Amino acid sequence: MNTRVKYSIIVPVYNEELVIRETYRRLKEVMGRTGESYELLFVNDGSTDLTADIIQRICDWDETVKLINFSRNFGHQIAITAGMDYSVGDAVVVIDADLQDPPELILDMIQKWKDGYDVVYARRIERKGETWFKKQMARIFYRVLQLFTEIDIPLDTGDFRLLDRKVCNEMKRLTEKNRFVRGMVSWVGFRQTAVEYVREERAAGETKYPLKKMIKLSLDGLTSFSLKPLKLAAYGGGILAAAGAIDLLVIALTNLVVAGPVSGWHIMVSTQLLIGGSILAALGIIGEYIGRIYDETRDRPLYIVKDCYGTRKKASGRKG
Numbered sequence: 001m002n003t004r005v006k007y008s009i010i011v012p013v014y015n016e017e018l019v020i021r022e023t024y025r026r027l028k029e030v031m032g033r034t035g036e037s038y039e040l041l042f043v044n045d046g047s048t049d050l051t052a053d054i055i056q057r058i059c060d061w062d063e064t065v066k067l068i069n070f071s072r073n074f075g076h077q078i079a080i081t082a083g084m085d086y087s088v089g090d091a092v093v094v095i096d097a098d099l100q101d102p103p104e105l106i107l108d109m110i111q112k113w114k115d116g117y118d119v120v121y122a123r124r125i126e127r128k129g130e131t132w133f134k135k136q137m138a139r140i141f142y143r144v145l146q147l148f149t150e151i152d153i154p155l156d157t158g159d160f161r162l163l164d165r166k167v168c169n170e171m172k173r174l175t176e177k178n179r180f181v182r183g184m185v186s187w188v189g190f191r192q193t194a195v196e197y198v199r200e201e202r203a204a205g206e207t208k209y210p211l212k213k214m215i216k217l218s219l220d221g222l223t224s225f226s227l228k229p230l231k232l233a234a235y236g237g238g239i240l241a242a243a244g245a246i247d248l249l250v251i252a253l254t255n256l257v258v259a260g261p262v263s264g265w266h267i268m269v270s271t272q273l274l275i276g277g278s279i280l281a282a283l284g285i286i287g288e289y290i291g292r293i294y295d296e297t298r299d300r301p302l303y304i305v306k307d308c309y310g311t312r313k314k315a316s317g318r319k320g
């Protein structure tokens, strides 16, 4: 049996029973065109539908297919991480299961990899079939992220990308619990380049990224790559305190010069709201960081694998 695997395709899946067969068929077709060895590594992130059964059945007769079942839903970014931990290929490609990322683009990525690039990320030049709200949120998020972070995280890219084995190995050394994989890949460095594509609509089913998960991902991105929000809170607080002090001085002076009662109670109330709100906001930002420090110190494994099919590695989590 051929023991060397050239490409590992990592597909995180969460309740994708409607689309998974088609995804498998398309990936098979594209990877067949390379004429080289590959593995399709599905990481089942605690699906509650038939996703795992379908993939397991495919595993039974297709030895290029591997399945890792998590014990529960750990989240997309952790599923990708587990895929990297279990992958054995010389190049690793991460792709969504819903066919929003066209598998055909993998061939372009492979070409760039053969040209000598270590990371090839896919940049969306257009996003189809997503709500106006989601597109705008994503747009603003990537720009704020760029403004706030010191490292260069490319605009409008998701996790659809190819990594050379050496980059993948370096990724394994990054142990943070709240993970923003696309930022971590930028942080690792090496020779990186982009291929462009139009992001299609979901082939079937609905998004597994509700607003709550989007906010979590954005906060992970911001807090793990920037301390500027903390500074912003401090500066904002400083400016407010200074404004308050000047205001008091003005009131005192007016009182002395003009005499008589100055300012109404509503000014008091609004200033209270302003200052109280800012303090709460600043505390909230600090809280976000402290929560993450707490997560890191607890030292729990990143994920728990229930069982695996087709992999050579035994089921295990990952410490740190």
Ligand code: UDP
Residues within 6 Å of the ligand: 011, 012, 013, 014, 015, 016, 045, 073, 074, 075, 076, 079, 095, 096, 097, 098, 100, 206, 207, 208, 209
């Ligand atoms: N996904 C996952 N765990 C989750 C949420 C999503 O593994 O908790 C997978 C999902 O099956 C898909 C990919 O992550 O393969 C991207 O999710 P989705 O397409 O729902 O996100 P969107 O494209 O709407 O942002």
Ligand code: MG
Residues within 6 Å of the ligand: 096, 098, 100, 202, 207
């Ligand atoms: Mg999607």
